[in-house]
Amino acid sequence: MTVEIEILDERDAAEWNRYVERSADANPFHRAEALAVEAAYSGTTCHRLVGYKGQEPVGIFPVFERSKGPITAAFSPPPPLWIHRLGPALLNVDKLSQRKAERRIRRFVEGVLEWLDDECSPNLLRVKTECTFADLRPFKWADADVTPEFTYVVDLPDGREDLLAIFSSDARSNIRNLDADAVFEEGDAGPTFEEGDAADVERIVDHVRDRFDAQGEPFTLPRGFARELYETLPEGAMRTYVCRHEGEFVGGILTYETDEWIHRWQGGVTPDVDFPVNDNLDWTVMTDAMERGLDAYDLVGAGDPRINDYKAKFGPSVETFHSVERSSLAMDALLGLYTRVK
Template sequence: MSIEIEAFTREQRSEWDRLVEQSPGATPFHRFALLEVVADHAGATLHPLVGYKGQEPVGLFPVFVVRKGPVATAFSPPPSLKITYLGPTLLNVAKLKPSKAERRNRRFVEGCLDYVDEQFGPRYVHVRTHTRYCDTRPFTWKGYESTPNFTYVVDLSDGPDALFDRFSRDARKNVRDAQDADCVVEERGADAACTIVDQVRRRHEEQDEWYPLTTDFVTDLYERAPEGVVRPYVCEVDGRTVGGSLTLEHGDTAYGWQGVVKPDVDLDVNDVVHWHVINEAADRGVTRYDLVGANEPRLSRYKAKFAPTLESYDGLEKSSPGMSLAAKTYKRLR
């Protein structure tokens, strides 16, 4: 039996989110409300694709189409919004034998890519998968180029105390020093999310770097996401805000999405904030803390102090002749 591809409408958002909850590989940005926010701020049209084998849903694949004049491009996720993962996520495959699971994945992905080609004719397509989507061969078999990417994921399943013992010596010392100081980390609301993003932007500007996120975007995410998906944490020392982390949460995973720290503080605020997020997430039953990215040597050295496991995800792209500039622009803006 072939797999049929259907594009959901906004009226079907509850059913979409029900399927997202059932998929072990879904991320916060697979939720319909967040997809709509992303489409609004990316200047894109959202196409939430669902694959069915008969009446059984087999996968979700949100695609964003951007048109500039006669030229269409397609993304999952779109650029300029600091979204690390999206792409396809599968349903109802755990019960299948490996050969059947592979065949279903291939047919679902091929069906979605054919749908996008036939409906929109994009000159350039870029997809970035999540770490639990492991078999990207259906893309390469359709002519996509694959680029490996990496992130660090901290295992919280043994509890914070056991994890703390695996931290590097300096990370343990930094956390203990903060406990002796007047250092407070708290989860707050939309205003805190805006403060974090503003501080991150200023840090980038000080280094002559462009930072794409806006306070409007993170406010919309916070206000439209289900409760507990977007969690802004602020760190204060002697009543002064010195850093923070904008984290995301879905299923068994918390994501350290955006973070900032003032350089004129004696304490290692980043270590303190990570430790606080880990403790609160573990208390809620979260078993994975994704540090979101291990692709740069300096940041990788820092993140390795939290005893993480290295995991991979793929960037997949396909372009028509003459679209090399679009590919370069996407890689610069993502």
């Protein structure tokens, strides 16, 4: 039996979210309310595609369409929102035999690609999958390029001392000895590290934007996007962790959560102070997640040598996700011309 591809529109948001909540490959950016915000801020049309084998859902695949002149592109996730992973999320395959699971995944992916070709005819398709979506062969068999990418993931043990034990010596010192090593004026109680609120979302993102501006690099995350996501998603799907000193914001990290992992999304800019802010922010994220029973902390990215040294000191493992790209001959020619002119 083939896998039939259908669209769930905004009236079917509750059904779509039930599928999101059941899939190990989904994250909060897959939720219906998040997709609506993503489409609005990226200037795209979101197609919420679901594959069915008979009446049974096989998987979901949100795809964002954008057309400009003769070019139509399809994305998951859409630019320029700095969402690192989205793409397909499978359902009802865990208990299948390897043979049946492979057949179902292939038919689901093929069905989505055929739907896109019939309904959108994209010249370019770009997808970034979650770490848990491991079988990328159906994309390769459909003439797409599949490229591995990498992230650091820290396994969270049961106890704080067990967690500290996997850190580098300087990370342990920065966490254990903050009060002893930092010099504060008399009456200064020192910094606090705690969960923040919606207003801190904008403070964290603005902190990142200021750092990019200072370095002369573009930061394309639209203003207001992260806060609207934070306020739209269910409570706890996204969290802010902030450092304050003498009542003033010093730095912060914006996170999002799946069933078992917490993910570092925005923030972590090194502030101009003489105490170790980011080590203690990441420590606060991890210990808070441990108390809520989460298993791992995804540092979101291990592909930039400039910041890998910082992330590696928390004793993470390297995990793989994938980028998928498929383009038409006309698009290849256009990209080639653009490269030569540039």
